Structures are given as structure tokens and as C-alpha cells.
Amino acid sequence: MSNLKPDSVIACLDCPNHVQAVLEASMWASIRLQAPIGLLYSVPSLQQKAAVDYSGCLNIDDENTLLDQFTIKEHLSNCELKAQGKLLLHQASSYCEQQRHKIKTYTLHRHEKLDDSINYVDDQAQLIVIGHHVTCKSTLSQLIRSSHCPILVTHAPFLPPTSALFAFDNSPTSHKMLNWLCKTPLVRALLIHIVMVGKENSENCDALREAYARLKQAGIKCKKTLLDCRDVTAALTYYQRDNDIGLLMTGAFAQPRLIELLKGSDTKKLLGSTTTPYLLFPKA
Incomplete structure (x- = not known):
């Protein structure tokens, strides 16, 4: 049993x-x-x-x-x-x-x-x-x-985070993770930076604004940032280090396999580059 x-x-x-x-x-x-x-x-x-x-x-x-x-x-x-x-x-x-x-x-x-x-x-x-x-x-x-x-x-040692970076890309997985973050007490006491890496257009700005509003409505202290950059891993890594953020949060392997084969997996790159705790949410 x-x-x-x-x-x-x-x-x-x-x-x-x-x-x-x-x-x-x-x-x-x-x-x-x-x-x-x-x-x-x-x-x-x-x-x-x-x-x-x-x-x-x-x-x-x-x-x-x-x-x-x-x-x-x-x-x-x-x-x-x-x-x-x-x-x-x-x-x-x-x-x-x-x-x-x-x-x-x-x-x-x-x-x-x-x-x-x-x-x-x-x-x-x-x-x-x-x-x-x-x-x-x-x-x-x-x-x-x-x-x-x-x-x-x-990694070792584990340092309890006071802030977290939530990488939001408007994908089904990131929306599922957003719903989870609004409900779970795991990160409720943290300052959450919701960060999108992409073109600064109306679609991305609106999606980021709505996700930010969801977190605020859930009572979570947060701030939003849109990074117009082609290299997702480099942009997130730089932002996390520049803002001294203790926890990285992303969807896990949410990219289509073809894109992973052609460009490489952002999840795998971040696993290799981050030195802080890294929370990965399963693919939708």
C-alpha cells in the first residue's frame, strides 16, 4: 500500500x-x-x-x-x-x-x-x-x-527569495501558470516582476497589461516590463541579475518541438544559465 x-x-x-x-x-x-x-x-x-x-x-x-x-x-x-x-x-x-x-x-x-x-x-x-x-x-x-x-x-545553497521573475509570453502555458500564481500561496508574499520578451506592439502590450491586472486583482504585489529583444534567455538573465531577483519562474518546454530543434530550447538554456532557484510550470 x-x-x-x-x-x-x-x-x-x-x-x-x-x-x-x-x-x-x-x-x-x-x-x-x-x-x-x-x-x-x-x-x-x-x-x-x-x-x-x-x-x-x-x-x-x-x-x-x-x-x-x-x-x-x-x-x-x-x-x-x-x-x-x-x-x-x-x-x-x-x-x-x-x-x-x-x-x-x-x-x-x-x-x-x-x-x-x-x-x-x-x-x-x-x-x-x-x-x-x-x-x-x-x-x-x-x-x-x-x-x-x-x-x-x-542550486546550493538555497536562498529564500523575496522577489520572483515571471516570464510571460502569452502562450497557453503562461496563461495556465498565471491562473496558478493567482491562487497559490507559494509566492504570494513575493514581489513578482512579470516580464515579456517580444516586440513592443499593441498585442503584446495588451496581453502584458491584462496579465499584470490579474496578479494585482489577486492581491499580489507586482510590476510589469516589456523587453524588446530577440534573445529570450539573454534578456531574462540580464533583467533578473540587474534587479537582483531571487526566483525565476517560466513555463517548462512550452515551445513547439520544431522551434526547439531550429533555435534551441529557452527552458534548457535558462536551466544552464540561472544560478537562482527556478520554478518550472508544466506545458499546457
């Missing part, structure tokens, strides 16, 4: 260098969404038994020596892989308990690939939090593209 709790924040612990950042980001989201945290760990492929170095991934002393012993070995047995996962989940639970946020956590120890585990939680989770570097064969882009749940990608 599954112990997955509906509407959870799912913390993916598959990124050894980002475990603490993933937990910090998950706790930040959990407090705002009033949701439990599901600590998700997928046992690495039993065909690839190389040890993954999780030693020192959390700033607590509890059983660090045991994790060190796991990483000394070049390869781990099936039983040792499972034991390493249980130990990591225990450490993550202990870390969350020590933060005094009174956040409910539970563990999801999956004996499958990470992409299969994400498919398992995808339909019932409120938010999936994952580190920028994953250990599985699937790339981060592939994991995000196949998800139907908003995903927050974090």
Missing part, C-alpha cells in the same frame, strides 16, 4: 551535492503551502552499483560515519544500496525535525529509477523540488519535460 500523501511537497534526494539545499527549499515551500514533505529517494540502478558519495551532504553529525563507510567502497551490494537509502532518509528526516518549523515529513523509499519515481508522485504532488545535478542517467531536462507537476530546481 502506498504511503504517498496527496498535495505534498516532494523533496528529491538524488543529488548528493544538493541534499541540504533541496531540504531547505522544500521546507520553505512547505510552510507557504501548508503541506507535508515527502522525502523521496530512489535506489540507484542495480546494474550500476557504483557508490554515490552522500557523506557530508547534511550539516548534522548523526551517523555521518556510516555514510562515509558506504562511500569508501567502489561498489555496493543490493542490500547496501538499500541501507544507504534508508540511512539518508533518516538523516533527512532528522534534519527537518531540527529546524523547529513543525513540518510534517514522511519517507518514500522507491526501488526504481528516479524518473519512474517522479512519475509515481507526479499526479498527486503540489510541488516537486530537485537539485540542479541529478545522479541518474536521465537528464534534468528529460525529468522536467515529462512531469505534469510544477518543479522547483535549486
